[in-house]
Amino acid sequence: MRDDPRLPTSPGFWRSPLRGPWFTSVLGVVLLVGITVLFVTGLVSYAAYNPDLSPVNDKTPDKGILGFYLFAWPTHPHWLYRLNQGVHVTLGITLVPVLLAKLWSVVPKLFALPPARSLAHALERISLVLLVGGGLFEFVTGVLNIQLDYVFPGSFYPLHFYGAWVFIAAFVAHAVLKTPRALRNLRHLREGREGEEDGLVSPRPAEPTVSRRGALWFVGGGALLLFLTTVGQCFDSLRRTALLAPHGGADPGSGPNGFQINKTAAYAGIDPAEIGPDAWRLVVTGRTGTVRLARAQLAALPLHSSALPIACVEGWSTSDQWWRGVRLRDLAALVGYDGDPPDLFVESLQRRGAFRHAALSAGQVADPRSLLALYVNGEELSPDHGHPARVIVPAAPGVLNTKWVARMTFGDL
Ligand SMILES: Nc1nc2c(c(=O)[nH]1)N[C@H]1C(S)=C(S)[C@@H](COP(=O)(O)O)O[C@H]1N2
Numbered sequence: 084m085r086d087d088p089r090l091p092t093s094p095g096f097w098r099s100p101l102r103g104p105w106f107t108s109v110l111g112v113v114l115l116v117g118i119t120v121l122f123v124t125g126l127v128s129y130a131a132y133n134p135d136l137s138p139v140n141d142k143t144p145d146k147g148i149l150g151f152y153l154f155a156w157p158t159h160p161h162w163l164y165r166l167n168q169g170v171h172v173t174l175g176i177t178l179v180p181v182l183l184a185k186l187w188s189v190v191p192k193l194f195a196l197p198p199a200r201s202l203a204h205a206l207e208r209i210s211l212v213l214l215v216g217g218g219l220f221e222f223v224t225g226v227l228n229i230q231l232d233y234v235f236p237g238s239f240y241p242l243h244f245y246g247a248w249v250f251i252a253a254f255v256a257h258a259v260l261k262t263p264r265a266l267r268n269l270r271h272l273r274e275g276r277e278g279e280e281d282g283l284v285s286p287r288p289a290e291p292t293v294s295r296r297g298a299l300w301f302v303g304g305g306a307l308l309l310f311l312t313t314v315g316q317c318f319d320s321l322r323r324t325a326l327l328a329p330h331g332g333a334d335p336g337s338g339p340n341g342f343q344i345n346k347t348a349a350y351a352g353i354d355p356a357e358i359g360p361d362a363w364r365l366v367v368t369g370r371t372g373t374v375r376l377a378r379a380q381l382a383a384l385p386l387h388s389s390a391l392p393i394a395c396v397e398g399w400s401t402s403d404q405w406w407r408g409v410r411l412r413d414l415a416a417l418v419g420y421d422g423d424p425p426d427l428f429v430e431s432l433q434r435r436g437a438f439r440h441a442a443l444s445a446g447q448v449a450d451p452r453s454l455l456a457l458y459v460n461g462e463e464l465s466p467d468h469g470h471p472a473r474v475i476v477p478a479a480p481g482v483l484n485t486k487w488v489a490r491m492t493f494g495d496l
Pocket residue numbers: 342343344345346351393394395396431432433436438439440467468469480481482483484485486487
């Protein structure tokens with residue numbers, strides 16, 4: 084079976100002259116750097132939700148020691164989450180061709196016989212299954228979550244989070260085993276020598292139709308194309324170039340409220356009557372009891388402005404918008420917290436959906452740029468952006484910027 088070139092278990096079955104240590108090593112080194120950045124930005128993104136503050140912020144409550152690294156998410160610089168998530172998603176999409184080319188370059192090894200020559204070899208191959216499976220799983224779940232949003236009803240976060248840990252364990256093992264050889268191979272190349280043979284070079288190569296460099300340009304060109312058609316989703320002025328960004332969502336139109344909309348009021352089940360001036364009251368609770376405020380009473384409190392972006396976990400973000408509203412810490416003072424404000428639990432009018440409530444840390448509440456916004460870019464908030472009032476906090480993920488706020492409860496969580 085090993086020698087029948089009609090079967091993929093035979094080395095002779097694989098005929099591309101491109102396969103070899105050099106091609107695999109170049110792609111491997113690119114992925115070593117790129118995937119490390121993806122992993123770190125992914126963990127950081129989870130920390131940005133402040134999952135330990137409240138169960139409502141935590142999409143993977145059974146994380147156990149995998150949350151060892153969590154830290155209190157800062158409010159400076161105000162574009163922190165925008166940068167982190169822009170890098171995570173844009174880089175993840177850009178690396179897709181590199182990942183596919185890397186897997187293609189080593190596919191003969193998947194079929195190589197015997198399955199294991201020794202215990203060490205068996206362990207290495209098991210780690211490869213986790214590596215390839217885990218890598219594909221992370222890329223597929225990430226892309227599907229962005230593009231199709233709700234194919235994972237409520238469960239994208241745990242899949243992507245636990246998948247990342249399985250994958251990274253295999254990745255570290257693989258990198259420790261292979262990086263020295265990959266770097267040696269690249270050095271040999273510069274010295275004009277062939278890399279070390281590792282069962283990748285075809286024993287009966289077909290005529291080349293493209294050089295190895297040409298193939299690398301092809302992969303790099305594909306990555307560049309994905310980058311250029313994705314990165315625009317992080318900038319208002321480039322948004323039209325983001326051909327690969329999710330489409331079919333609400334059209335934000337133009338004007339002061341003309342920026343990206345995550346979920347419309349209609350989608351969230353917000354009845355126009357309940358956000359009207361007669362029906363809507365903000366209920367604020369704290370140490371000294373409960374205060375109920377109509378929109379006009381809120382608007383008569385001292386108002387402040389901050390220029391802050393909306394930055395979604397899905398990678399898109401807006402440029403800074405001018406929000407105007409009441410400081411969260413001023414609302415805390417209304418209910419008995421004059422000095423240092425405590426944590427805050429925010430609830431929306433929305434009745435269903437994972438993002439209808441969120442917890443903010445005391446540090447986020449204390450920041451003078453954190454607002455319960457009533458206006459944006461000089462105009463009333465539109466219903467789709469959270470009218471009558473929404474939370475906006477510097478450096479925080481979009482999910483903490485609750486829209487259609489109905490109730491705010493101050494107190495240590
Ligand atoms: N009530 C409520 N608030 C919400 C959401 C939601 O689904 N319901 N989505 C959040 C998410 S995930 C993001 S990214 C931002 C988007 O705000 P925008 O639609 O004004 O751009 O709103 C946040 N606030």
